[in-house]
Amino acid sequence: MHELTLPSRTQTTRAATAFDVERVRREFPTLDVQLNGRPLVYLDNAATTQKPVAVIESLARFYRKYNANIHRGVHRLSVQATNEYERARTSVAKFLNADFEEIIFIRGATEGINLVAQSFARPRLRAGDEILVSHLEHHANIVPWQMVCEQTGAKLRVIPIDDRSDLELDALPKLITERTRLVAVNQASNALGTINAVDEIVAAAHAHNVPVLIDGAQAVSHMPVDVRALGCDFYVFSGHKVFGPTGIGALYGKRALLDAMPPYQGGGDMIRTVSFGKTTYADPPQRFEAGTPNISGAIGLGAAVDYLTELGVERFAPYEDDLLAYGTELLSAIPGVRLIGTAERKVPVLSFTVDGVHPHDAGTILDQLGIAVRAGHHCAQPVMERFGVPATVRASLAFYNTRAELDQLASGVRKAIEVLG
Amino acid sequence: MDEIDALYQEVILDHYKRPRNWGAPEHCDRKADGHNPLCGDRMTVYVDLDGERIADVHVDGAGCAISVASASIMSETVKGHTVAEAQQLFDKFHAVVTGQTGADANDPALQKLAVFAGVAEYPARVKCATLAWHTVNAALSDQGDTVTTE
Numbered sequence: 001m002h003e004l005t006l007p008s009r010t011q012t013t014r015a016a017t018a019f020d021v022e023r024v025r026r027e028f029p030t031l032d033v034q035l036n037g038r039p040l041v042y043l044d045n046a047a048t049t050q051k052p053v054a055v056i057e058s059l060a061r062f063y064r065k066y067n068a069n070i071h072r073g074v075h076r077l078s079v080q081a082t083n084e085y086e087r088a089r090t091s092v093a094k095f096l097n098a099d100f101e102e103i104i105f106i107r108g109a110t111e112g113i114n115l116v117a118q119s120f121a122r123p124r125l126r127a128g129d130e131i132l133v134s135h136l137e138h139h140a141n142i143v144p145w146q147m148v149c150e151q152t153g154a155k156l157r158v159i160p161i162d163d164r165s166d167l168e169l170d171a172l173p174k175l176i177t178e179r180t181r182l183v184a185v186n187q188a189s190n191a192l193g194t195i196n197a198v199d200e201i202v203a204a205a206h207a208h209n210v211p212v213l214i215d216g217a218q219a220v221s222h223m224p225v226d227v228r229a230l231g232c233d234f235y236v237f238s239g240h241k242v243f244g245p246t247g248i249g250a251l252y253g254k255r256a257l258l259d260a261m262p263p264y265q266g267g268g269d270m271i272r273t274v275s276f277g278k279t280t281y282a283d284p285p286q287r288f289e290a291g292t293p294n295i296s297g298a299i300g301l302g303a304a305v306d307y308l309t310e311l312g313v314e315r316f317a318p319y320e321d322d323l324l325a326y327g328t329e330l331l332s333a334i335p336g337v338r339l340i341g342t343a344e345r346k347v348p349v350l351s352f353t354v355d356g357v358h359p360h361d362a363g364t365i366l367d368q369l370g371i372a373v374r375a376g377h378h379c380a381q382p383v384m385e386r387f388g389v390p391a392t393v394r395a396s397l398a399f400y401n402t403r404a405e406l407d408q409l410a411s412g413v414r415k416a417i418e419v420l421g
Numbered sequence: 422m423d424e425i426d427a428l429y430q431e432v433i434l435d436h437y438k439r440p441r442n443w444g445a446p447e448h449c450d451r452k453a454d455g456h457n458p459l460c461g462d463r464m465t466v467y468v469d470l471d472g473e474r475i476a477d478v479h480v481d482g483a484g485c486a487i488s489v490a491s492a493s494i495m496s497e498t499v500k501g502h503t504v505a506e507a508q509q510l511f512d513k514f515h516a517v518v519t520g521q522t523g524a525d526a527n528d529p530a531l532q533k534l535a536v537f538a539g540v541a542e543y544p545a546r547v548k549c550a551t552l553a554w555h556t557v558n559a560a561l562s563d564q565g566d567t568v569t570t571e
Contacts, residue, residue, distance in 0.1 A: 036424060358485030360460050361429075364543060368424040376459060390461020419429055420437070420486055 019319040024311070025400050027052040038370030041405045046190050046218055046349055046396030047374055048240045051304075055244055058303035062296045069292055071269055085295050088302025089285070092250045095305040096235060097226040102258065104251040104285045105298045109217040110140040112236030112251035113184070115264040115288060116213055117144040120234070120257065121182050127153030130179045132210075134159040134167050135386055136189040136196070139379040141215045145184060154181070161386060165192045165341040172204045180205075183212045187219035191380035191394065192341025193324075193349030195219070202231045211257070217241050221398065222320060222347040224313045227252050239297065244304030248297030251288075258284035265290040316399035323397050323406065324348040330410040336417060340387050348397035351378075354413060356421040359391040365416040366393075371409055428539040428546075429486065436490035441497055445481045455482075455556030455568050457548050462488050466496075466556040473503045478557065485549050487540065492553030494533050504561050510534070511554045517541065518550045 068077035211233035238249040267290035272280040336355035363375030449467035464482025478496040499507040516524035520541030559568040
């Protein structure tokens with residue numbers, strides 16, 4: 001077989017032109033919203049993404065056509081609801097290249113991390129043991145570990161970042177010690193966009209038999225994720241950041257690890273038998289899904305990952321890279337703008353400060369121009385502290401954004417400087 | 422740009438760019454620190470008292486245009502008032518910026534504070550407008566700790 005060897009740049013350009021952003025935009029009703037007579041420019045995708053019709057319809061269809069509780073009804077509606085709920089699990093499993101039994105539906109990445117902290121880490125931790133996180137983490141991947149450290153006397157250690165906001169992986173050999181019980185890092189930073197070399201981290205940790213949890217909340221909407229290839233032990237993400245509904249997400253755990261873990265919460269649907277003398281628990285994933293779950297949310301998440309799979313991350317990733325490069329260039333050209341987070345590999349996040357303009361003022365002025373960005377510390381205060389700023393303005397992109405929208409962002413920033421600078 | 426002008430009025434921009442009574446004084450009777458953890462704004466309010474009357478107010482710190490201008494205008498407004506009068510002013514100001522029913526931005530007692538009426542349209546910014554007021558309140562009631570808007 002003859003292999004096609006095009007230079008990667010050529011491939012990128014071809015793919016970028018092949019991606020029809022206008023067609024995709026039509027599938028997202030909120031992108032048509034007008035604010036103060038101006039079309040919405042939605043650049044807050046790291047906070048939450050907009051939803052395609054396929055997802056909205058899947059929720060409506062559930063409530064209109066087959067709303068019922070799952071896993072217990074003998075009636076037909078319940079069977080249909082159960083089938084659709086479990087079909088969504090199959091979709092998510094495929095999306096991550098995991099097995100069906102390895103996918104647990106959770107409220108979001110935050111709950112997934114708490115589940116692993118309490119059900120996996122806590123029983124194994126002794127005073128003096130260590131959990132390793134990075135300086136780039138969202139509070140959701142810091143606080144649950146601090147809590148479990150308080151409960152057990154374990155200590156939190158931190159992989160430092162350099163001035164460009166890349167993790168200092170050279171420090172890993174020193175940081176992974178015989179006391180390390182778990183490494184928990186994000187695949188992409190929510191505040192700055194840095195893509196972390198999680199494969200290297202997994203390799204370094206596994207060399208010492210230390211399991212690794214990856215927080216994929218900011219990664220899954222921008223890059224293909226294959227938990228088998230990554231080799232990670234746990235992977236979490238939130239549905240609403242990947243074009244699905246809020247209140248639903250998924251935790252992947254290696255089957256052997258899940259099998260050995262006690263339940264996170266007790267209740268219905270997670271048991272095999274219950275008596276006042278003894279209760280035996282169901283196998284994963286049911287063991288970790290106590291009570292009536294977010295049925296419609298799971299179905300919506302299934303629809304979202306199916307949508308994304310069909311759209312093809314390999315098709316829109318080069319387009320997003322182009323947007324990121326274009327936005328970086330536009331903002332860098334504005335005097336007084338300082339981009340925070342200039343790592344080599346980034347998801348499309350532009351975090352910046354403007355001399356003389358507080359991020360909240362910039363955020364308000366951009367809002368008045370119909371441009372939605374985030375201003376603040378992005379639930380990543382250690383990151384802000386590292387770069388010596390209390391807050392940044394963050395424009396975070398999705399595949400449905402356009403160069404024209406970035407032009408509007410840049411002119412909005414210039415307007416903010418004109419008003420306040 | 423009508424909406425921008427409605428919030429960032431000339432008076433606010435002027436006080437942001439040239440805040441009055443700014444910087445730590447050599448002496449003060451009372452002081453308190455204010456912190457808005459959401460945006461990292463920090464300020465210290467210093468008060469001199471003459472009996473029940475507020476003889477002087479200074480502010481030091483950094484923040485967004487709304488919080489700096491509000492602190493600057495607060496320092497001008499409460500000076501010369503009694504502690505009880507300052508509290509009443511804060512109540513009226515708070516009602517206006519939070520858009521409470523019956524709040525009257527045209528109440529003459531508010532003086533310059535009326536320029537913050539636009540904040541009511543921006544719930545996320547109410548804490549910026551009230552940080553200095555919470556802080557001066559803490560100084561007047563002699564709460565030693567840092568007050569936060571959270």
